[in-house]
Amino acid sequence: MRSECYPITVLPGVSRLFREYLAHWDNPILAESFGGHPADTAWRDKAPELTPEHRARLVSLLESQNPDPSPAARRHLEMLRDGAGVVVSGQQVGILGGPLYTLFKAATAVRRAKEATEAGVPHVPIFWPATEDHDLDEVNQVLLLTKNSAETLRLKSLVHRNTAVGGVVLPEEITELVEQATELLAWAPITETLKRHYAPGKTLAEAFTGLLREIFAAEGLLTIDAAERGYHELGSPVLLAAIEQAEELEAAVRARSQALVDAGYHAQVLLPEQGSLLFLFDEQTGERHALRHKDGAWKAGHVSYTTEELKALLLASPERFSPNALLRPVFQDQILPTSAYIGGPAEIAYFAQSGVLYDTILGRRTTVLPRMSATLVEPAIAKVMDQHELGLKEAFSSADDLALRLGARAMPVEGKKRLQAAGNALDRELDALLGWMQSVDGELARSGEVSASKMRYQMNRLRRMSARFEQEKNASLRKHADAVTLNLFPEGHVQERAVAGTWFLARTGDDFPAEIVSHAGQECSGHKAIFL
Known part of the structure; x- marks a missing residue:
């Protein structure tokens, strides 16, 4: 590959x-x-x-699973x-x-x-x-x-x-x-x-x-x-800390989340007021409830606990406690x-x-x-992409948009030149006109911008009409666009997040797992196209 x-x-x-x-x-x-x-x-x-004892118990649990x-x-x-x-x-x-x-x-x-x-x-x-x-x-x-x-x-x-x-x-x-x-x-x-x-x-x-x-x-x-239960016993120090140090830990998470937002990033998990880092499973129904607390009092569903009662429950039934998405990696690494x-x-x-x-x-x-x-790009799809000189970025679009792009590329050279000349002339004359309007009056220039945008839209419409005509004249262009987007961007989603891994295991040989391991290094820190 x-x-x-x-x-x-x-x-x-x-x-x-x-x-x-x-x-x-x-x-x-x-x-x-x-x-x-x-x-x-x-x-x-x-x-x-x-500790050797921790490792021995961990390996014993892993052996059973x-x-x-x-x-x-x-x-x-x-x-x-x-x-x-x-x-x-x-x-x-x-x-x-x-x-x-x-x-x-x-x-x-x-x-x-x-x-x-x-x-x-x-x-x-x-x-x-x-x-x-x-x-x-x-x-x-x-x-x-x-x-x-x-x-x-x-x-x-x-x-x-x-x-x-x-x-x-x-x-x-x-x-x-x-x-x-x-x-x-x-x-x-x-x-x-x-x-x-x-x-x-x-x-x-x-x-x-x-x-x-x-x-x-x-x-x-x-x-x-x-x-x-055995894993929860090994990870219980983290669950205990989430109870005993609840206010300190939650305040630190909220401060870090706000710092990320203030820096222009996003916070993946929002911790609500009175929310905690833990869930509790109901002993009878198995239903999972978010643990909430205020002023030392805890509540899961309709059941209330003191901090001491919750700690005693953790000691007796650690498997009933579950860390939320932010605490889970810490629990894992305990x-x-x-x-x-x-x-x-x-x-x-x-x-x-x-x-x-x-x-x-x-x-x-x-x-x-x-x-x-x-x-992952199968040979038939790779052939279509090579034929139309398509890269991944162009494939990550709707079938309609890709078909129009293929139609525009298939247009006769004379048509492309005339559309380009008309578009360039329109942009040049509009830019000159708007510059003059700005020198005369700001309000006039703003009104001119609105009208100019409508003219540019109509120019783009002419381009789309020409591309669509070429696409409809050549039915294979639409078929190619459908095939590429279905395989690489199905239903508007990136392939790796949508299509089952087993679909590719069915279409490749027994070496497929080893092959993707060989491609999983850091030599490409972005996104790969792997040709099967």
């Missing part, structure tokens, strides 16, 4: 915070917010220390027992493995752990799925492509509930959904893998983690379901010897706010590194 590197700005909607995090830290607020620049390699110089490990995974478990550091990433537990960027996150964690190990400090890759998340509607969908359309599959019998999604049991309907996916994937080998993992009676967490481990078995990827976290734009924004929590609770910060970002 060959690749081309583009600046991250080729993607639509990239936030200023993420752009500048990747490029430079001219604004001191960025240096204050993160543990290190993504281009630095200091994170791999030394693994965070854990990573049954029948591959040789590479077994080796990683022993490395972790012996003092290795961790490169971790995570994602929601999506149906049939979730979107393509889930594979990119896992591949980046594998690649970074390999780089650190080769540099002399052993590291292992771990994937931490968001099993305590409660947004079932968001994970209960998977998008696959046909020749002419994008098909979204859902489990209709699963309805939204305010409980942890990882524990949701897959209904009988999952068999039918996997069969639908099998047809769309043309009965590729990956479909047998999907049937093994996404089966009735399994939880979403079991299905998702089992699939991911099998895909990256040769790379020894380990998975963790932190909803288990449990794991994390040297680096692999995140996407939203998670990196979380870390910009979470740094103050790391400082107070752990006394150290974890470096956050960007996940691989890429668009």
Whole structure:
């Protein structure tokens, strides 16, 4: 597979915070917010220390959740027992493995752990799925492509509930959904893998983690379901700090969030007044409630607690407590010897706010590194792009807009020259006229600007009419625009965030996971086009 590197700005909607995090830290607020620049390699110089007892219990928990490990995974478990550091990433537990960027996150964690190990400090890759998340509607969908359309599959019998999604049991309907996916994937080998993992009676967490481990078995990827009581016991010092130091920690988060906004960035998570950094699961229903507090009194749903009662509950049932998005990485790094976290734009924004929590609770910060970002281009699509000299930026548009662009390019040279000459003449004469109007009267000039804008709009309309005529005359242009946007920008979304990773696993060979690991280095800090 060959690749081309583009600046991250080729993607639509990239936030200023993420752009500048990747490029430079001219604004001191960025240096204050993160543990290190993504281009630095200091994170791999030394693994965070854990007591031998902590490591032994951690490995025991991982062994129970990573049954029948591959040789590479077994080796990683022993490395972790012996003092290795961790490169971790995570994602929601999506149906049939979730979107393509889930594979990119896992591949980046594998690649970074390999780089650190080769540099002399052993590291292992771990994937931490968001099993305590409660947004079932968001994970209960998977998008696959046909020749002419994008098909979204859902489990209709699963309805939204305010409980942890990882524990949701897959209904009988999952068999039918996997069969639908099998047809769309043309009965590729990956479909047998999907049937093994996404089966009735399994939880979403079991299905998702089992699939991911099998895909990256040769790379020894380990998975963790932190909803288990044992992990909450290891992470309880962080949960306790969120109770005992609630006012201090929440004030620090709000101050950092405001500092980011004042500096022109955005705050990914807004902490409301009386809001805390914790959720509490109802013991009977499993429903998740935000813990709120004021003047030392706490409340979850309709149940009230004193601080001492809440601390006693944490000691007795730590698994009932769940950290919010800002506290979760700190909780994670209390449990794991994390040297680096692999995140996407939203998670990196979380870390910009979470740094103050790391400082107070752990006394150290974890470096956050960007996940691989890429668009995969199949040979047939690459051929169309070469034919029309299209780059990724042009492909990230609607089919209508791209078809017009192709029509404009296909226009006879004489037509292009005449349109260009007319447009240039109009701009030249209007600029001269408006300059004269400004010298006469400011109000006259403002009225002239309005009329000039209408004239320029009509000139652009002539360009569009000519391009549309050429497009309609050549039906293949529309077909090419439809094919490119369907594959690279389906339904107006970047491919990596929309199309299921399993769709590409079905269309490539067994070497695909290793191939994306090889492309997941830092040699391209922006967005890649990878040609399959």
